[in-house]
Each structure stands twice: as structure tokens, then as C-alpha cells.
Amino acid sequence: MADPTPAPTAAPSPSPDLGARFDRVRRANLATVLALVHVDGPASRSALTQATGLNRSTIAALVGELVDLGLVVESDPVGSNKVGRPSPVVTPSARFVALTVNPEIDAVTVGVVGLDGAVQHRVRRENVDVPTASDAARVAAAVIADLRASTLASDVRVVGVGVAVPGLVDAAGGVVRLAPHLGWVDEPFAAVLAAATGLPTEAANDASLGAIAEGRFGAGRGVDDLVFLNGGASGVGGGVLVAGRPMTGVGGFAGEIGHTLVNSAGRVCHCGAVGCLETEVGQAGLLAVTGLDRGQADRLDAALAGAEPGSPVAVEVRRQIDFLAVALRGVVNSFDPELIVLGGFLGSLHAADPDRLVERVRAQSLPGARDDVRIARAALGVDRLTIGAAELAFAAVLADPASAARAS
Ligand SMILES: [Zn+2]
Known part of the structure; x- marks a missing residue:
């Protein structure tokens, strides 16, 4: 400042x-x-x-x-x-780039994003087993070395690496405190990857980075107060933008809206609590009633939209929308956002019955905050995490462009 x-x-x-x-x-x-x-x-x-x-x-x-x-x-x-x-x-400049890494249970994905915001390359390496942190870092470093040696032009400058982690990440130092589905606990992933690549590396929660990407370049373009919820195969992540800035909390752990209480008589969540949003609202339940398998999540929209009233699909959609509305009531009352952006299967749920979702949220939240809130589907699709992770890597240069003189 x-x-x-x-x-x-x-x-x-x-x-x-x-x-x-x-x-x-x-x-x-x-x-x-x-x-x-x-x-x-x-x-x-x-x-x-x-x-x-x-x-x-x-x-x-x-x-x-x-x-x-x-x-x-x-x-x-x-x-x-x-x-x-x-x-x-x-x-x-498209020749000033950030590299991105997204370790997931099924694959490690590496991206290249220009300062112009365009995703130039995305390389997905399938995992045989759920990767350990050192496995994932080794795979990512090998892909990065390959990209730099054979794909990126010699005049391309790399500012660093941004990592989108499906878990809790300590803002200082990029230590993954807990990534439940990967089984990682207290893994210094950013430091290990930095040592392997020789590049400055930062890591953050994937949904927080998704919120930044949707806020700057997607459904929330031009919106300063936004809450993003992403529904993935392994759960529901969240991120909050306040006055255009990510709300990180003191340690970087804020925005875990997937673990707010929506059903006090619900199931026990892997976090230890009962009736969390992500235990009541999930992709697996939608796939089960529609008869789709895990690789067919991109067909959910059509399967949910075509449901006969009263059919098992329609009943499950209504059940999940009503629990999602309970969580969004808390979001509206807590943050008074201008816009709520829903990604992944939550976008499919919204698309199946947008009027019911808005009506249920409005009916339960407080006057004032509920009056202007809008709910929209995420716009960036598969690019979202890559763009969000690149924003993390570009952050230092965007804050102080003169520091770009140090990029390799
Ligand atoms: Zn939970």
C-alpha cells in the first residue's frame, strides 16, 4: 500500500x-x-x-x-x-508463465498458464495408487522438467509454481496439514516440490483457489463479495472473497463450508462431526440414483434434468437441494455475499431446479442479506483450478511487478 x-x-x-x-x-x-x-x-x-x-x-x-x-x-x-x-x-505477456500442480487421488495434473490468463498446456498423469506426497512431488517435478526442456520456448520465463491441494494448507510455508482423501498429514509439499524443481512454490486449498479464479475470470467477474462452493468426487470445498480478497483466516484454513451442520440427525462425517453438508449432499448419491458411474459425472446434468416428478432421481435431487439450502442460509447470514457460485456436481444440482434452491435459501435466511443474493453456476469448468493455482504463483509479481526481474 x-x-x-x-x-x-x-x-x-x-x-x-x-x-x-x-x-x-x-x-x-x-x-x-x-x-x-x-x-x-x-x-x-x-x-x-x-x-x-x-x-x-x-x-x-x-x-x-x-x-x-x-x-x-x-x-x-x-x-x-x-x-x-x-x-x-x-x-x-503470454511468455511470462506460472506452472500449476493439482495432486488428486486419481491423477497429478500440471498446467502452464500465461500472465494473459490463457491455459497453454495441461498434462495429466494418472496414478496407479493414491499417491503419497513424495510420489506426487516426484511426478509433478518430472512433468515440469519435461515441459521446460521440450515444450516451453527458450524465451518463456517461469515465475514459479502454484499448487491446488484438496485439503487444508497452512498459508505460511505451504504445509498440507490434512488432505483426508489423499491420506496426507503435515506434509511440507510446497517445500519438497520447490527443492525438486528449483522454483518458488506456493500451495493453497483448491476451493479457495477456485473462488479466486471464478471471482476474477469466471461467473463472479466484477463481483467483490462472493462465496464459492465446489462439489467434487471427494466432497464439498469452499472459498470466500471479501471485498475482492480471499478470506483466509489466521492460518489459511477458512471457508470449509462443506463441514457446516445441515442435519443434526445425519451421518458421521470423516471430520468426526455429524451431519456435515458433505455427508448429506454428495456426488456419489446422485450417481447412484441415476445409474451413472464415477467416470460419467459429466452426464449428471442431463440425467438430473430429465427426472420424472416423484421418481427416485427427483426425490434425491430435492433432498440434496434442501440440505444445500440449509448450508447456503448460513452462508447468506454469515457473509451477506452478492453472489454464490456453485461448481462441480453442485452446479448440476442447481441446474436441475434453480427456482427451488433460491426459494429455499430466501425462505430461511434473514431479510437484508437475502434480498440481493444471486446463485450462479461456476463458469470456468476444467480450467478453474489451473487458473486459480496460477493466480497464487503470480500473486507476488502482481503485488510488486518490479520483483519480476527475479523470475527465471
Ligand atoms: Zn465434516
Whole structure:
């Protein structure tokens, strides 16, 4: 954050303090310009001048510095026939990339994402058995070495690695405290992967990263207060954006909405509690009533939408929607979000009967918070975790673009 205090006018000559303050303001302005083109897409210099309120020569200097850092490229606008000099278009560089890793029970997936937000490569390595942390790190490091040696062009610069973990991750140090389905406990996954690749590595919970991705680039684009819930094969994860920032909690563990109580007479959850959202609402139950197997989750939409009223499928959909509504009541009352985004099988549930879900949530939550809340399906699909994990790897450069000089 730039210090808003004005420079002391009594100083007889520029002091070291003033120089440092100048540097801080310049760095903050670099971050503002880079964030604009990263999130909103390519923009002309004149559009950046308007959006930031900075003057034209300042924008020109900032863009020049971002070009020198390799973070943006400038080009002449296509099809411009205006009289006079066209304003060059500033685009985040696709040659400045983040690598991403998503260890899951069935596969380890590695991605390459440009600063322009495009997923350039995704490599999925199927696991024979559920991988240990060191197995997953070894597989990921081998794929990364292969990508860097044979796929990525020699002028591509890698900022680092972002890891999306299906579990609880300590914000400081990227230690996986608990990934129940992988069976990992207190695994220093980020440090092990950093040692194996020689790249700076950060890790975070997958649903928290999904919330960032949907908030910046998906269904929640332009929304600052958003709650994201993802329904996966192994459970329900959650992430919360407050005023555009991820709500992490003190240790990075916030947003575990999958373990809120929805049924006090429910089943015992693997977390030890009774009647959690993810014990009452699950993909397995939907697959069972529709006769689909685990590899056919992409057919859930059609199977749920075509259910006859009163059929076992319709009864199960209604049961799960009503328990989901109990959890969302708590979400609305706790966070007063503008938007709730549902991903994975929760998106299929929503699509099966959106009116019932909204009606049940509105009927149970408090006036005020419930009035404006919207519920939408996630928009990014299979790219979501890759994009979210890349945002984690880009975070330091987005906060301080001058630090890009250190990228390899
Ligand atoms: Zn639980």
C-alpha cells in the first residue's frame, strides 16, 4: 500500500525518505496497471490513462517499465482508422508463465498458464495408487522438467509454481496439514516440490483457489463479495472473497463450508462431526440414483434434468437441494455475499431446479442479506483450478511487478 501522507513541504531538499516514497508510489502504480490488463484484458494506453486517473506520460513510463520487465507487450491496435497516432494496446505477456500442480487421488495434473490468463498446456498423469506426497512431488517435478526442456520456448520465463491441494494448507510455508482423501498429514509439499524443481512454490486449498479464479475470470467477474462452493468426487470445498480478497483466516484454513451442520440427525462425517453438508449432499448419491458411474459425472446434468416428478432421481435431487439450502442460509447470514457460485456436481444440482434452491435459501435466511443474493453456476469448468493455482504463483509479481526481474 502506498503511504497516502503528503510529503513534508518544509524539507529543504529531496530527502532519502522522499525518494523511498516516490519508489513506493511508482511500484504501486506498476501494480495497478498490471492488475488492470491481467484481470480485464488488453487495454489501450488511453484506456489505462482513463481507468487510473494518471497522466499520459506517467502511463507511458509505467507501461515501458512493464515491457522491460517482460510482463506486457505493446502492439498497434488492429483496424484503427482514426486520424492521428493510435494509442498502443497493452497486453499481458503470454511468455511470462506460472506452472500449476493439482495432486488428486486419481491423477497429478500440471498446467502452464500465461500472465494473459490463457491455459497453454495441461498434462495429466494418472496414478496407479493414491499417491503419497513424495510420489506426487516426484511426478509433478518430472512433468515440469519435461515441459521446460521440450515444450516451453527458450524465451518463456517461469515465475514459479502454484499448487491446488484438496485439503487444508497452512498459508505460511505451504504445509498440507490434512488432505483426508489423499491420506496426507503435515506434509511440507510446497517445500519438497520447490527443492525438486528449483522454483518458488506456493500451495493453497483448491476451493479457495477456485473462488479466486471464478471471482476474477469466471461467473463472479466484477463481483467483490462472493462465496464459492465446489462439489467434487471427494466432497464439498469452499472459498470466500471479501471485498475482492480471499478470506483466509489466521492460518489459511477458512471457508470449509462443506463441514457446516445441515442435519443434526445425519451421518458421521470423516471430520468426526455429524451431519456435515458433505455427508448429506454428495456426488456419489446422485450417481447412484441415476445409474451413472464415477467416470460419467459429466452426464449428471442431463440425467438430473430429465427426472420424472416423484421418481427416485427427483426425490434425491430435492433432498440434496434442501440440505444445500440449509448450508447456503448460513452462508447468506454469515457473509451477506452478492453472489454464490456453485461448481462441480453442485452446479448440476442447481441446474436441475434453480427456482427451488433460491426459494429455499430466501425462505430461511434473514431479510437484508437475502434480498440481493444471486446463485450462479461456476463458469470456468476444467480450467478453474489451473487458473486459480496460477493466480497464487503470480500473486507476488502482481503485488510488486518490479520483483519480476527475479523470475527465471
Ligand atoms: Zn465434516
